[in-house]
Amino acid sequence: MSEAIRIVVIAPDLDLIDPDDAHAREQAERSRSLRIGLLESGFNLVASLPSDVFLTERLAQLRPDLIIVDAESDARDALEHVVMATRDARRPIVMFTNDHDSGNARAAVAAGVTAYIVAGLQSDRIRPILDVAMARFQHEQALRQELADARSELNELSASVKERKVIDRAKALLMERQKLSEPDAYARLRKAAMDKNLKMVEVAQRMLDVADLLG
Template sequence: MNPSLRIVVVAPDLDVANPEDEQAIRQAERSRNLRIGLLENGFNLVATLPADVFLTERIAQLQPDLIIVDAESDARDSLEHVVMATREERRPIVMFTNDDDTGHVKDAVAAGVSAYIVAGLSPERIRPILDVALARFQHEQALLQTLASTQSERDELSAELKDRKVIDRAKGLLMQRQGLSEEDAFKKMRKTAMDKGLKLADVAQRMLDVADLLA
C-alpha cells in the first residue's frame, strides 16, 4: 500500500465523559492505538471525524482514498453514516470493532466494507489489513467495471439487431410498393437518411410508421 494514501478515521471522541464507563474507556484506548499505529506505519491520516449528519460533507471535502470505521456498541449506526457518505463515490472501508455480534458482519459486507476486524488490533497488523482491504476493493471495482462493460456491449448488440430488423422491414416495404430491387431500396433509404441528416434506422422507422397510418 502507498503510505501517501489519504486516510480518514471515523470514530467517537477520545474524551470519556464517565470515568467509570469501562466500555467507553476500552473503545477510546483502541481508537488511540489505531491512530498511533497508522502514524507509526507512515500513513497519511488526514482527519478523524465523528459519525454524524455532517460526515457526507466532510468526506466530500477531504476526498480520502480509504476510510477506517472505529466503532463498538454503535457500530451499525456508524456504518450507516459512512455508507451514506460514500454512496455517490465508493471508497474502500475498513471496520475495527470489539463488538463480537456477528450479525453486524453480514450487514457490513453488504454495505461495501472491505475488511471487518474484530478485536486483536495491534500496530503491526494495521498495514497488512489495509493492504488486503485495498486489494479487495480494487478487485471488486474491476469486476463491476467488467460487468458494466459487458452489459453495455450487450445493450449495443441488442440495439443493433433491433435497428437491422427495422431496416429490413422498411426495405421490404419499398421493394413491395415501388417494385425496387433490394439494393435499390437500400440505396434510396440511405440517400434519404443522408439528405435529412438522420440515422438509417430512424428513416426506416418513420417509413414503417407512415405505412401503418395509411394501412
C-alpha cells in the first residue's frame, strides 16, 4: 500500500536558504534527510512546495494522498496554510518538527494534523509513521461518515415525524368538520394529493392553513 501513496512535502525552498544562517542550514539538512528517507522507503514524492497563497491550487492539481509539513520556526504559519488548503478536500497531514512544546502539538492535532512527529527523521521510522497516519486518517474518515449518516437518518426521522403530525392534524380536522371516520379522512387526503399531484403532507398543511385563516 505504501508504494502507491502520493506524497507532497510542504517545506521552505532549499535553494533560498542563507548559507551563513546556521539554523537555516540545520533545517535544510532535516528537509533533505526527510526527502531522502521518503525515497529510500519507496514512497512517491510528487512535489515539494512552499506554504504560500498558491498552495490550495497546487494541491488541487497534484491531488496527493498524504501531506507532510516539514517546518520548525515557521511551523504555525505553514500549518495554517496547509489546513486552509485542505479544508474542502481532507487529506492526512503529518508534521515533522523539532518543536518539543506539547502545547503546539495539541494545537496542531486540533487544527487537523493526523500525526505530529518530533525528531522522527530516521529512515526506518518514516514508513511505519506514514502507514499508521494513513490508517488513522481512514479510520477517522469512516467515523465521520458514520456520524454524517446517523445525523442524516435522524433528520429524516425528525422530518417524517413532523409530517405525520401535520397529516394527523388534517385528518382530525376532517373527522371533526365533515364527520368522517379516520380511514375515510385519510382516503380523502390521499385522493386530494393524487389529484393535485402533491405530497399528502403538502395537502394537509394547505388544509390547516385555510382552516386557520377562516377560523
